[in-house]
Amino acid sequence: MRSLHADTGYLLYRLGLRSGQLFNATLQESGLRLRHYAMMRFLATVEGALQRELSTRLGYDPSAIVGLVDDLECRGLAERRPSPTDRRSRIVVLTEGGRDFLRRAEDSSRRVRDELLGPLDEPDRRTLHALLLRIAAPGTAAAEPPPSS
Numbered sequence: 001m002r003s004l005h006a007d008t009g010y011l012l013y014r015l016g017l018r019s020g021q022l023f024n025a026t027l028q029e030s031g032l033r034l035r036h037y038a039m040m041r042f043l044a045t046v047e048g049a050l051q052r053e054l055s056t057r058l059g060y061d062p063s064a065i066v067g068l069v070d071d072l073e074c075r076g077l078a079e080r081r082p083s084p085t086d087r088r089s090r091i092v093v094l095t096e097g098g099r100d101f102l103r104r105a106e107d108s109s110r111r112v113r114d115e116l117l118g119p120l121d122e123p124d125r126r127t128l129h130a131l132l133l134r135i136a137a138p139g140t141a142a143a144e145p146p147p148s149s
Contacts, residue, residue: 048091
């Protein structure tokens with residue numbers, strides 16, 4: 001029988017778990033979690049999104065999206081607004097306070113990334129990023145450059 005460390009799926013799971021734990025620890029003071037941060041990062045790239053789009057794009061259960069948006073709205077980091085294209089719908093938009101929070105969280109994000117990827121040199125980090133993009137979103141590998149360290 002193979003050891004767990006010979007199983008790529010298990011290693012990816014452990015890396016994701018460790019990444020989430022480290023990042024959640026950096027967010028602890030704010031009362032937010034990695035799921036909130038991921039949603040805010042996505043909202044920072046769009047002019048607003050329907051809650052069902054957030055669910056699809058982030059891979060979260062639709063019922064979880066409502067609570068996450070409520071949390072962000074209570075903290076003034078995001079808000080629901082009428083959709084400009086469908087007056088029956090509401091979109092979620094990142095507020096200026098949310099953008100400020102993301103700017104402040106960037107150092108924490110960089111520290112977590114550097115801790116996780118410490119054993120890798122810069123070319124290996126770029127390669128890993130490109131490979132993860134190919135796995136996570138087939139067809140979009142060239143869409144986003146890796147973050148610089």
